[in-house]
Amino acid sequence: MHSTLPRNTLLAAALSLPLLSAQAEAQPENGTLSLKYLDYQDSQPGARRVRVTAPELSLMTPVGSAWSLSASHIVDSITGASPAYHTEALVPLHDQRRATDLSVTHYSELSTATIGASYSAESDYVSRGLNLAATLSTEDKNTSWNLGVNLLHDSINPGNQVVIDEHKNVVDLSLGLTQVLSSRDLAQVLLGYSHGKGYFTDPYKIFDQRPRTRNHSTLLLRWNHHIEASGGTSRLAYRYYQDSFAIRAHTLTAEYVQPLPQGWSLTPQLRLYSQSAASFYVEHDLNSDPFPTNPPDGASFYTEEQRLAAYGARTMGITLSKRWGAWSADLRAQHYEQRNQWRWGGSGSRNLAPFRARIVQLALTRQF
Amino acid sequence: MKRFCKLACALGAALLLNACASITPVQPWQKGLLAKPEMSFAGDAIGSGFNEHIYSSREAASGGSGANGGGCGCY
Amino acid sequence: MEVFRIPFSAMASQCEVVLAAPDLASARALAGAASAEVLRIEHKYSRYRADSMVSRINAAAGAAAVVCDEETLALLQYADELYRSSDGLFDLSSGVLRRVWDFRLGRLPDPAALAECLNAIGWSRVQREADRIALPQAGMQLDFGGFGKEYAADRAADILRQQGLQHGYVNLAGDIRVLGPHPAGRPWQIGIQDPRQRDRLVASIPVTHGALTTSGDYERYFERDGQRYCHILDPRDGQPVRYWRSVTVLAPLAIVAGGVSTIAMLKQQAGLDYLEASGYSYLAIDQQGQIQHKICHA
Numbered sequence: 126m127h128s129t130l131p132r133n134t135l136l137a138a139a140l141s142l143p144l145l146s147a148q149a150e151a152q153p154e155n156g157t158l159s160l161k162y163l164d165y166q167d168s169q170p171g172a173r174r175v176r177v178t179a180p181e182l183s184l185m186t187p188v189g190s191a192w193s194l195s196a197s198h199i200v201d202s203i204t205g206a207s208p209a210y211h212t213e214a215l216v217p218l219h220d221q222r223r224a225t226d227l228s229v230t231h232y233s234e235l236s237t238a239t240i241g242a243s244y245s246a247e248s249d250y251v252s253r254g255l256n257l258a259a260t261l262s263t264e265d266k267n268t269s270w271n272l273g274v275n276l277l278h279d280s281i282n283p284g285n286q287v288v289i290d291e292h293k294n295v296v297d298l299s300l301g302l303t304q305v306l307s308s309r310d311l312a313q314v315l316l317g318y319s320h321g322k323g324y325f326t327d328p329y330k331i332f333d334q335r336p337r338t339r340n341h342s343t344l345l346l347r348w349n350h351h352i353e354a355s356g357g358t359s360r361l362a363y364r365y366y367q368d369s370f371a372i373r374a375h376t377l378t379a380e381y382v383q384p385l386p387q388g389w390s391l392t393p394q395l396r397l398y399s400q401s402a403a404s405f406y407v408e409h410d411l412n413s414d415p416f417p418t419n420p421p422d423g424a425s426f427y428t429e430e431q432r433l434a435a436y437g438a439r440t441m442g443i444t445l446s447k448r449w450g451a452w453s454a455d456l457r458a459q460h461y462e463q464r465n466q467w468r469w470g471g472s473g474s475r476n477l478a479p480f481r482a483r484i485v486q487l488a489l490t491r492q493f
Numbered sequence: 494m495k496r497f498c499k500l501a502c503a504l505g506a507a508l509l510l511n512a513c514a515s516i517t518p519v520q521p522w523q524k525g526l527l528a529k530p531e532m533s534f535a536g537d538a539i540g541s542g543f544n545e546h547i548y549s550s551r552e553a554a555s556g557g558s559g560a561n562g563g564g565c566g567c568y
Numbered sequence: 569m570e571v572f573r574i575p576f577s578a579m580a581s582q583c584e585v586v587l588a589a590p591d592l593a594s595a596r597a598l599a600g601a602a603s604a605e606v607l608r609i610e611h612k613y614s615r616y617r618a619d620s621m622v623s624r625i626n627a628a629a630g631a632a633a634v635v636c637d638e639e640t641l642a643l644l645q646y647a648d649e650l651y652r653s654s655d656g657l658f659d660l661s662s663g664v665l666r667r668v669w670d671f672r673l674g675r676l677p678d679p680a681a682l683a684e685c686l687n688a689i690g691w692s693r694v695q696r697e698a699d700r701i702a703l704p705q706a707g708m709q710l711d712f713g714g715f716g717k718e719y720a721a722d723r724a725a726d727i728l729r730q731q732g733l734q735h736g737y738v739n740l741a742g743d744i745r746v747l748g749p750h751p752a753g754r755p756w757q758i759g760i761q762d763p764r765q766r767d768r769l770v771a772s773i774p775v776t777h778g779a780l781t782t783s784g785d786y787e788r789y790f791e792r793d794g795q796r797y798c799h800i801l802d803p804r805d806g807q808p809v810r811y812w813r814s815v816t817v818l819a820p821l822a823i824v825a826g827g828v829s830t831i832a833m834l835k836q837q838a839g840l841d842y843l844e845a846s847g848y849s850y851l852a853i854d855q856q857g858q859i860q861h862k863i864c865h866a
Contacts, residue, residue: 277564438552453538
């Protein structure tokens with residue numbers, strides 16, 4: 126269900142009367158301007174790794190009677206160090222990424238259509254994207270289908286010039302169904318398929334050679350439930366992921382939004398993640414140290430990227446929000462950790478240092 | 494074969510969802526609670542933008558929520 | 569498809585249903601269902617019937633809580649929202665002022681009686697629970713007159729919609745809820761009465777859907793020494809409002825349009841800001857006869 130908050134508090138209150146609601150104006154009633162900030166620091170025992178600070182400005186405004194426009198701009202400043210293989214040999218890095226997203230949506234009685242473009246640029250990577258999406262609801266608005274297509278064309282020019290002017294093209298498709306189950310329950314099923322061709326290798330890793338195709342499919346199930354007794358809302362989600370690198374991953378997310386007096390609200394959250402390793406992942410052999418582990422003889426594909434290893438991860442976080450008048454402020458603090466032993470249904474990759482990140486996010490929003 | 498199974502499961506889940514709801518359709522005047530921002534999948538003002546970006550650059554899995562946007566060279 | 573106009577009497581006023589139907593018989597049947605719903609609501613929330621929901625609640629004032637059905641509870645919840653939206657000016661318990669103001673005989677209230685009446689007003693003191701309501705003080709009264717007609721217009725329109733009606737409107741003494749435009753596609757032209765000349769219109773508004781309601785100082789009033797005293801009373805001092813001659817609002821539901829137009833009248837000078845903030849189209853006429861209006865596209 127696209128979120129359509131009624132224009133007026135009286136109209137919102139009138140929704141609870143035994144009346145068929147008036148032709149619901151799907152177009153958002155208010156515009157919003159948001160300033161967000163991310164402060165991210167990851168680390169492994171004994172070493173800090175990547176630090177990212179990223180302010181982001183985003184705007185959403187209704188236009189005319191049936192349109193809305195969204196725009197956002199983000200500046201990521203990245204510093205720190207990243208491993209050259211497995212979790213060893215940290216190499217310093219320093220970069221800045223700027224990205225802009227624009228989209229336009231048209232609203233009708235039972236459907237919406239969106240077109241958007243994105244552009245992201247950093248010293249070694251430029252990504253251009255085009256996005257099309259549509260939603261279609263039934264007459265009673267209890268069921269709604271959504272369809273999305275995302276096209277990406279990326280240009281890769283790594284600073285170490287291991288390759289020059291490489292490309293990656295991705296087509297993402299998604300199909301979803303959102304269903305109102307009761308006056309307090311909303312659920313969603315989303316299917317995704319992605320087909321990517323081009324350069325997937327990490328040019329900064331010592332031993333890394335990945336296939337030139339990467340396809341993945343995802344299945345996402347979400348359920349939001351309002352709890353009468355506390356006035357809170359539980360938000361649960363499960364995602365299954367599998368790709369052509371032979372990686373299978375499970376993600377389980379649980380959040381609970383508890384409104385508090387005076388416009389405050391508190392949302393604790395827990396996210397559990399587990400993935401299997403890529404078929405061409407090379408385990409860290411301690412006997413090779415201090416040199417990187419050699420890939421198997423004759424292997425056409427190999428990687429020592431921690432990201433493609435087998436491990437489990439856990440995020441624990443909490444968000445504090447305050448609303449007053451046309452303003453709202455949100456603060457979210459999260460602790461993220463990856464550990465090989467936490468992998469479900471199998472053994473994790475060996476000899477990788479546990480990875481941790483602390484994530485702080487801020488948002489200040491004004492409605493107009 | 495495995496992909497077909499997954500597709501069939503997803504479609505089955507979708508149809509089951511649809512079928513459950515047709516038993517007692519929710520009337521428009523009962524949707525007051527559903528209009529609350531925390532009941533939408535978009536969530537709060539911070540949203541999932543930063544988090545999705547972080548997870549897709551630190552983990553192998555990505556996507557799923559239909560959210561779009563540019564890629565990045567988050568090595 | 570022909571357009572029929574079927575009048576009926578309800579809520580102490582002239583009402584009508586205008587609709588497109590294949591023939592008079594089906595038009596009458598549809599209008600009959602709509603008017604039956606209007607009468608149901610009138611009887612359920614009438615102050616004048618001892619067995620009505622409102623009378624039962626009022627009779628138990630100062631004594632006990634009264635368990636209410638879902639429809640009544642929803643309306644009481646909405647009344648609470650009106651109270652908050654108007655900063656306490658729209659008060660469902662202000663109907664007691666009727667006892668001291670006599671608009672038929674044109675009599676000003678006795679100051680002592682008015683003061684005593686004001687003590688019996690206070691929506692914030694009303695005790696509401698999940699399934700019941702209690703008026704804490706004997707003599708307190710609820711009066712649904714402030715939104716009863718608008719609610720009935722919306723319910724009658726729903727009945728017609730459920731019967732498949734696409735073109736037409738329900739008009740309850742000037743509170744109008746439109747289902748859909750004329751069968752030929754053109755909007756209905758709805759006239760806004762001149763607050764000082766009964767047979768003259770100040771404007772004609774084209775409406776294809778939604779509701780149009782008007783609150784004015786000319787519906788029930790008397791004049792004394794060149795001063796007009798109308799039936800819309802400020803619950804804080806029991807005095808009639810003076811700033812606007814009439815306020816007309818166009819909103820998706822009659823109960824919302826009616827809430828906004830009545831609150832704008834009650835807010836007097838601050839009413840214009842309130843109308844602006846509501847985001848709805850409005851037409852407001854002040855005491856000098858000046859018209860302020862705004863058309864919002866929706």
